[in-house]
Each structure stands twice: as structure tokens, then as C-alpha cells.
Amino acid sequence: MARLLFTCLLLLLITTIPAALHAQERTVVFKTVDDRGDMLGYSLVRLLPVGDTSRTYQDISDSTGFTAFRLPDSVSYKVQVQTTGFTFRDSLINMATAPDTIVLRAQVMSNALKGVTVTSRKLMMRQEDDKTIIDPEEIAATSTNAFEMMEKVPALFIDQDGNIFLNSTTPATVYINGREQKMSTADIATILRSLPPNAVERIEILRSPSARYDASGGGGIVNVVLRKGVKIGFTGNVSAGFNQGTYGNQHMGISINNNNGATSYNLNLHTGRRNSWDRIATDRRFSPDSVLSQDAYTTYPAQNVYLGYGISHELDSQWSISYDGRLSLNVSENETTNPSAIRRISTGEESSRSNASIGNDINSYNINQGFQLKYKADTAGSEWVTDLSYSYSPNKTEQQFNTSFELPYNFALSGDGSIDNRLHYFSVQSNYIKKLPKQLSFEGGLKTTNVWFSNTTRYFNNSGTIKLPDNFRTRAYDYNEHIHAAYVQGSKTLAGITLKLGTRAENTNMLGHQQVPSDTSFTLRRTDFFPYAYLSRSIMKIAGYDVRAYLIYRRTISRPSYEYLNPYTRYIDQYLFETGNPSLRPQFTKNYEANISVDERPLLAIGYNDTRDIFTQVVYQSETNRSLAYRTYDNLGTNKETYFRFMGAIPPTKKFFFVAGGQYNHNFYEGLYEGAPLSFKRGSWSFFTYQRFMITPVTQLSLNGFMRLNGISQFYELSGFGALNLSLSHKFFDKKLNVTMSVNDVFFTNNNKFTLDQGSVYATGMRRSDTRRFGMNILYNFGFRKKEEHNMFNVESPDKAN
Incomplete structure (x- = not known):
């Protein structure tokens, strides 16, 4: 396989690299200021090559x-600057004579300019082709880590287990720097909690990814792009902060960037401590007159250290190479107390009463190394990019459990276990994009992803001073996954209509081998094709804003991860355990969506997901002991999901900005649950808002929040819940120091009641967490940039330039 991969990459190298061009490129810095020379942040700078509208x-x-x-030296550009409350006269620059630093001066809009429509400002959310880009800078200032920041991003809905949802009830796939993280939901959440919030440059949301991306993104893709040394000069920042609920979170870190034009490097060091609690109270009826009541309270103290680093170098005007790495260490010690009672519903008489305590000492770390080689074939945007990534993520848990019974008589059960997981992940991808004349483009690529996962679980029960092996929960399991893919895709714009067509072929090889308690294995080998179609066109202009419509079709696959397939048994308490299902089959989804955007902002969307062989988490009761239940994953049948999404905004002024939106999802499941016919329908609403008010030019009040009504999580029916967050920030010392005070979940409404009524299981309960928190974050920017050249640039008349 290694030889085959090497041969394919070598052929791609030979056949796709065009002849080198002689045009030279250099980095040019633009600085936007007002007529007094004060900085104008968050201005849109647009460069239009004279005589070439394709780039x-x-x-x-x-x-x-x-x-x-x-930019290439031999091209002249038309420069446009758009920023709220200011106007800029379009100018031309000649790159052959322009300095390395160009100052762009905008004029304050006077009464005579009231008729001018200002169409640009800092875009917190904008649409680019088939993805939505989020600028997280403002919400990062109110957060202690990247996961907390993402919980506040408009249009992202994150459940209490860390799953991220976009269009549907299928969780989105999380990428970091364009690379998929082949990890469990809990492990990805741990990595995001170790990332400093100011390390995130942007968040890319791909609700309907094209054929370029893995077909496994059935719920869409959320790509977290980390900052690199992109600013010319030596810059950096130091940050520190805390937030306090019942328990507290604290963090501090430093970020350094240096860019001399051809070479840049970045270093990010961050450390944090966090703690929170989670309470789940449940009543589960396991017979007509018997109910099990439990009230589990868990604390999650943890410490983490994060180190991110990278270097990039431009070998010449066309070739560049980059390397980046991440190292995160996490140590946590969660503890759960769970009083339980079994009683008769008719009389209230208790037949059993106990108290369980479970402790988990978890040590994990993640090492990621990435290399990228890029070739710019021309100035139109053609490029060839090869990316290699390797991750190693070991995770070890030491668990102790003890259950003390008071009824039917006094006795105790205790024991311990160790869970050792080791994950290796290696991927190579090589993509070539060719921009052709007349707004035609073609792209294609190869990718291979490889996962090697091993799990060893050992449990022991205590009998006096003797430890006896627990053969029911002791397991040893290996899992390998190898997915090889190729894609082709082309797009053409004609008469204002853009058509993009593509297809992706993926060869899947999944091999699982359970060694303990018995020697069993499974193998899955299959090849599938995933077509993609995208159509967009401008349909009208309203008050100068471009209204654009999109039609999208795609086919995707969701493969069960090692977490779902691993048959090991994880002890939750004396009445509940978790186990995987090695016989899970992949699920396939066909997605159809129509949407409209205004001025690069998503406005309306309606879509339909048709899923077969859907798998999800289920709760089954033991056939031998009805008070005992277990959580696992199972293929249930089909799900037909219809969704509608909308968003609206008041165009930002110098003082105020407002955006709000919502989404409706209706799911219809049909199939089998515990061997019995399943027919389940439910519709749910989700709403969000973000508002910003500039009290002074350096003082800002922000509000963001969400609300979910009639929600669903797997087959749990949820009551309404939501959260409202407030923050106040002020900048000092010429805007270098930013201090932010924040309150999360002001009214403590981010909690819910739930009902599970499927198969033989009927349970009700509530869940709440340590979500109401007061905090403060401090960020100080430092450094210096290359000396500005104030002789401005060489301005030509449009006639001369043409």
C-alpha cells in the first residue's frame, strides 16, 4: 500500500505541475487609517487586478x-476600502513601484455624503461560496477556551455532551486547520477546551461540503482555523482570565508571531485550570409498578497545558512550505455521587436504597504534526497543495467505584478498573486546482486516512482484601481503519450562473479484532461514490445589496467510529453501563438544500435529509435483570428530516449591530427499536441572537444567546432551554489592552427536563450544569511592524492604467 501511495503521489507531481512562471511576488502590507491618522480596524480591503476580473x-x-x-510585481490593482462611517475614493496602484507598506486614508462621511450607501464593515459572519466564515474575535474576548467560545457562536448548537449541530440531528464533523480529527466527541471537546480562545483566527462552517471534502461530513463540517504569523513584523499578545460559577476556571497564555515577508513563525503557550459540575436526576420505570430513581452529581476538575507552534517559508514566488504542531496535556479527576432507590409506584415503598461513588482519574495528551507544500501555478489562483498530518492520542483512565446498600440490608460492593486507549492517525492528501479563462475551474485530488486504535480494559471486584477479575467488563480490542479517496470537481460561471459538479470515490477498509474475552473479529470493505452538485446565481439587488440563490445536492456517509464499535463495557453505576456494537453498519444520507444569501450573509434555507441505516445511541433494558440498563449504538432504519433556517440582521452602524436567526427541524424515524416497530416524529425549534452596542469608540456592550424549544437528543425529548450571555469590554493604551467583563447564562436557564419513551424503556428526568458564571478576561497586544513608508503609493489614472 505504501508503494502504491508513493506511486500515485509521484504521478500527480509529474502530471500536474505546470511550467514555472517568471513573475515575481512579494508581500505588501496595507494600513487603513482615518484622516487624522488614527487606525481603522476591521475595514474591508479589496484589490481588483486591472484587466483581469477572474481574480x-x-x-x-x-x-x-x-x-x-x-501580490505579483507586474500587475496594477484597483484598491477599494469599505468601512462603517467613512468613505474612500477608489485608487489604482502599480506594484512595480509600490512600497512594501501602503497607507490607505479614509474620510469621515459628511452630511453631503448621506446618500452614499456603506456596504462593508467588520463581518462577524459572511458567506464565501459554499461555506460560512465566522470571525470569533469579539466572542473570544469573553471566553476562557475555544470550546466555550464556540458555544457562543451564532448558528452553532452544542449539546451538553459536546456534539456540534448545524443543519440536522446528525453531529457535525470537527476539523482543525482543515484536517479531520479522528477522535471521539469527548476527546475533541477536551482538545478544544485546551485551546486558548485567541488562538482561533476563524471558524468555517460548511453545511453542505463539496466533493473536495470527506464524504463522512453528513452533519456538515466545522473547521477551526488557528492563527499563524501572518502580520508583517514581530507581534504577540499575553492573556489571562477567569470565570466563576459554583466552581472556577482560570487561564493564562502568551502568543508570539514573527513575519519578515518570506519566513514567518508562531508560538502559542497556554495553561488553564477548570472545574464545573453536572447533575442528572432520573426516574426510570422498569416494570408496571417499579421505578428506579437516581440523582447523579459529578464534578469535573481538570488542568491542561497547550503548546502550538509553526513555521512557514516561501521558497520563491511560487513554492512555499509550512510546518505546524500542537501538543496538549490534560489531567482530570471527575467524581460522581449517585444515590439510588427502587420503590413501588402504587405504595411508595422502597425495596432497595444505595449510594454509589465513582472516581475517574484521566490522563491524556495529544500530539499533532503537520506539513504542507504549496505551489502557486499562476496569478489566477491555480495551485497544488500537498498536506501530511500525524496525530498520537493516548488516553488512560483509572476508575474506582463503590456502592453502599442500606436496603434490603447493609452491604457494599467495590472495585476498580483501568481503561487504556491508544490512537494513531495519519493522513496524506494532495489537491490541484486549475483556474482557466472565462471563469472556468477544475480540481482533483487524492487522499488516504489511516487509523490504528487499541483498547485494553481491565476490571476487578473487591472481595475483602482480595481483588477478583471481573470477566464481564474486561476487554481487549484493536481497530484499524483505512480510507482511500479520489475526487474530481469542476465549476463554470456563465451569464451570472455558477455551476459546480463533482464526485468523490472512497474505498473503506475497517478491521476490528476483539481478543478478550473471546477471539472475534469483523471486516468491512466497500467502495462508494458520492456525487455533488451546486448551482448559484444572483437573482436581484435590494437597496444595493446582492441577493444570491443556491441549490445544493450531495450524498454522504457516516461511519461508526471506534468509540461506537468497541465492545468493551464501561461501568456507569450499579444499574447502568455502556458498551459498543461491533456490528454497526454505515449510514447514508442524501441532502437537498435551497438557500438565499444577501450581501454575502446567509438569509433563508430549506432542506431535506433522507437517511437510511441510521445509527444512534439507544438505551436497552437487560432481559435477565429489568432494573439493569445499558447504553449502546444500533442501526434503527430510516430518518426523513426536513429543516428550515432563517437569519436577519440590522446593518451595523457606528453604534449598533444586531443579528438573529432560527431553525426548525422535523424528524420522522421508521424502523425497529429493540426488535419492535418504531415510528417516531418530532419537530423542534432553535433560535439565536447576537447584538453589539458601542457605548464609546473604545467601550462595547455585547449580548448573545440561544433558545431551543421541543428539542431532541437521540430519542430523548427535551423541554425548552437556553442561555443569555452579556459582556462589557473596554480598550486602553491606544487600544493595545482589552479588558472584558462577562456573565454567562444570566438567568440560569441552560438546563432541561427530558423524557425517553422507546421500546421497554420509559424514563423522565432533568439535567443542569454549572453554567451561570461571572468572568473577566485581559488581552494585551505588543510588538512592532515594519517601518511604514509614508510617501504613499504610485497612483495612476484609470485611463493610463488601462
Whole structure:
């Protein structure tokens, strides 16, 4: 296989690299200021090559007004700047004579300019082709880690177990720097909690990913892009903060970036401590006149250290190479107390009463190494990119459990267990994009992803001073996954209509081998094709805003992860355990969506997901002991899901910005649950809002929140819940120091009641967590940039440039 992969990559190298061009490129920095020379942050800078409309450069300047582009020397550009409350006269620059740093001066809009429509500002959320890009800078200032920050992102809904949802009830796939994380939901949440919030440059949301991306993104893709040294000069920041609920979180870190034009490097060191609690109270009826009542209270103290680093170098005007790495260490010691009682419903008489205590000491770390080689074939945007990534994620848990019974008589059960997981993940992908004349493009690529996972679980029961092996829960399991893929895709714009067609082929090889308690194995080998179609066009303009419509079709697959397949038994308490299901089959989904955006902002969408062989978490009762239940995963049948999404905003002024939206999902499940016919329908609503009010030019009040009504999680029916978050920030010392005070879940409403009524299981309960918190975050920016050249740039008349 290694030889085959090497041969394929070598052929791709030989056949796709065009002849080198002689054009030279260099990095040019643009600084936006007002007529007094004060910085204008978050301005849109757009460069339009004269005589070539197929390629446009644009970016949002940072908070200090800086942005940078890598541009050819031989081209002239039309420069446009758009920012709220200011106007800028379009100008032309000649790159042959332009300095390395260009100052762009905007004028304050006067009364005479009231008729001018200002169409650009800092875009917290914007649409680019088939993805939504979130600028998280403002919400990062109110968060202690990246996971907490993502909980506040508009249009992202995260459940209490860490799953992220976009369009549907299928969780989204999480990428970091464009690379899929082949890890469990809990492990990904742990990594995100170790990331400092200011390390995230942007969040890309792909609700309907194209053929370029893995077909496993049935619930969409959330790509967390980390910051790199992109600002010219030596810059950095130090940060610290805390938030306090019943328990507290604290963090501090430093970030350093250096960019001299050809070489850049970045270093990010962050450490944190966190603690919270979670309470789940449940009443589960396991016979007509018997109910099991439990009230579990868990604390999650943890400490983490994160180190991120990277270096990139431009070998010449066309070739560049980069390396980045991440190391995160996490130590946690969660403890659960869980009083339980079994009683008769008719009389209230208790037949059993006990108290369980479970402790888990968890040590985990994650090492990720990535390399990327990029070749820019031309100035139109053609490029060839090869990316290699390796991750190693060991995780070891030491568990102690003890159950003390008071009824029917006094006795105790105790024991311990060790769970040792080791995950290796290696991927290689190589993509080539060719931009052709007349707005035609073609792309194709190869990818291989490989997972090696091993689990060893040992449990012991105590009998006096003797430890006896627990053969029911002791397991040893190995799992290998190898997915090889190729895709082709092309797009063409004609008469304002953009059509993109593509297909992806994926060869799946899954091998599982259970060694203990018995020697069993399973193998899955299959090849599938996943077509993709995308159509968009501008349909009208309203008050100068471009209204664009999109139609999207795609087919996806969701493969069960090692976490779902692993047959080991995890002890929850004396009445509940978890186990995987090695016989799970992949699920396939066909997605159809129509949506509309206004001025690069998503507005309306309606879609339909048709899923077969759907698998989800289920709760079954033991056939031999009805008071005992277990959680596992099973294929249930089909799900037909219809969704509707909307969003609206008040265009930001100098003082106020407002955005709000919502989504409706209706699910219809049909199949078998515990061998009995299943027919389950439920519709749910989700709403969100984000608002910003500038009290002064350096003082900002922000509000964000969400609400879910009639929600669903697997087959748990949820009551309404939500959260409202407030923050107040002020900038000091020429905007270098930012201090933010925040309150999360002001009214303590981020808790819910739930009902599970499927098969032989009927349970009700409630869940709440340590969500109401008061906090403060401090961020100080430091450094210096390359000396600005104030002789401005060479401005030509449009006639001369043409």
C-alpha cells in the first residue's frame, strides 16, 4: 500500500505541475487609517487586478488596521476600502513601484455624503461560496477556551455532551486547520477546551461540503482555523482570565508571531485550570409498578497545558512550505455521587436504597504534526497543495467505584478498573486546482486516512482484601481503519450562473479484532461514490445589496467510529453501563438544500435529509435483570428530516449591530427499536441572537444567546432551554489592552427536563450544569511592524492604467 501511495503521489507531481512562471511576488502590507491618522480596524480591503476580473483579493484588516497580501510585481490593482462611517475614493496602484507598506486614508462621511450607501464593515459572519466564515474575535474576548467560545457562536448548537449541530440531528464533523480529527466527541471537546480562545483566527462552517471534502461530513463540517504569523513584523499578545460559577476556571497564555515577508513563525503557550459540575436526576420505570430513581452529581476538575507552534517559508514566488504542531496535556479527576432507590409506584415503598461513588482519574495528551507544500501555478489562483498530518492520542483512565446498600440490608460492593486507549492517525492528501479563462475551474485530488486504535480494559471486584477479575467488563480490542479517496470537481460561471459538479470515490477498509474475552473479529470493505452538485446565481439587488440563490445536492456517509464499535463495557453505576456494537453498519444520507444569501450573509434555507441505516445511541433494558440498563449504538432504519433556517440582521452602524436567526427541524424515524416497530416524529425549534452596542469608540456592550424549544437528543425529548450571555469590554493604551467583563447564562436557564419513551424503556428526568458564571478576561497586544513608508503609493489614472 505504501508503494502504491508513493506511486500515485509521484504521478500527480509529474502530471500536474505546470511550467514555472517568471513573475515575481512579494508581500505588501496595507494600513487603513482615518484622516487624522488614527487606525481603522476591521475595514474591508479589496484589490481588483486591472484587466483581469477572474481574480480578486480581499481581506478584513485586524483591530489595528493592518492586512497583508502576497501580490505579483507586474500587475496594477484597483484598491477599494469599505468601512462603517467613512468613505474612500477608489485608487489604482502599480506594484512595480509600490512600497512594501501602503497607507490607505479614509474620510469621515459628511452630511453631503448621506446618500452614499456603506456596504462593508467588520463581518462577524459572511458567506464565501459554499461555506460560512465566522470571525470569533469579539466572542473570544469573553471566553476562557475555544470550546466555550464556540458555544457562543451564532448558528452553532452544542449539546451538553459536546456534539456540534448545524443543519440536522446528525453531529457535525470537527476539523482543525482543515484536517479531520479522528477522535471521539469527548476527546475533541477536551482538545478544544485546551485551546486558548485567541488562538482561533476563524471558524468555517460548511453545511453542505463539496466533493473536495470527506464524504463522512453528513452533519456538515466545522473547521477551526488557528492563527499563524501572518502580520508583517514581530507581534504577540499575553492573556489571562477567569470565570466563576459554583466552581472556577482560570487561564493564562502568551502568543508570539514573527513575519519578515518570506519566513514567518508562531508560538502559542497556554495553561488553564477548570472545574464545573453536572447533575442528572432520573426516574426510570422498569416494570408496571417499579421505578428506579437516581440523582447523579459529578464534578469535573481538570488542568491542561497547550503548546502550538509553526513555521512557514516561501521558497520563491511560487513554492512555499509550512510546518505546524500542537501538543496538549490534560489531567482530570471527575467524581460522581449517585444515590439510588427502587420503590413501588402504587405504595411508595422502597425495596432497595444505595449510594454509589465513582472516581475517574484521566490522563491524556495529544500530539499533532503537520506539513504542507504549496505551489502557486499562476496569478489566477491555480495551485497544488500537498498536506501530511500525524496525530498520537493516548488516553488512560483509572476508575474506582463503590456502592453502599442500606436496603434490603447493609452491604457494599467495590472495585476498580483501568481503561487504556491508544490512537494513531495519519493522513496524506494532495489537491490541484486549475483556474482557466472565462471563469472556468477544475480540481482533483487524492487522499488516504489511516487509523490504528487499541483498547485494553481491565476490571476487578473487591472481595475483602482480595481483588477478583471481573470477566464481564474486561476487554481487549484493536481497530484499524483505512480510507482511500479520489475526487474530481469542476465549476463554470456563465451569464451570472455558477455551476459546480463533482464526485468523490472512497474505498473503506475497517478491521476490528476483539481478543478478550473471546477471539472475534469483523471486516468491512466497500467502495462508494458520492456525487455533488451546486448551482448559484444572483437573482436581484435590494437597496444595493446582492441577493444570491443556491441549490445544493450531495450524498454522504457516516461511519461508526471506534468509540461506537468497541465492545468493551464501561461501568456507569450499579444499574447502568455502556458498551459498543461491533456490528454497526454505515449510514447514508442524501441532502437537498435551497438557500438565499444577501450581501454575502446567509438569509433563508430549506432542506431535506433522507437517511437510511441510521445509527444512534439507544438505551436497552437487560432481559435477565429489568432494573439493569445499558447504553449502546444500533442501526434503527430510516430518518426523513426536513429543516428550515432563517437569519436577519440590522446593518451595523457606528453604534449598533444586531443579528438573529432560527431553525426548525422535523424528524420522522421508521424502523425497529429493540426488535419492535418504531415510528417516531418530532419537530423542534432553535433560535439565536447576537447584538453589539458601542457605548464609546473604545467601550462595547455585547449580548448573545440561544433558545431551543421541543428539542431532541437521540430519542430523548427535551423541554425548552437556553442561555443569555452579556459582556462589557473596554480598550486602553491606544487600544493595545482589552479588558472584558462577562456573565454567562444570566438567568440560569441552560438546563432541561427530558423524557425517553422507546421500546421497554420509559424514563423522565432533568439535567443542569454549572453554567451561570461571572468572568473577566485581559488581552494585551505588543510588538512592532515594519517601518511604514509614508510617501504613499504610485497612483495612476484609470485611463493610463488601462
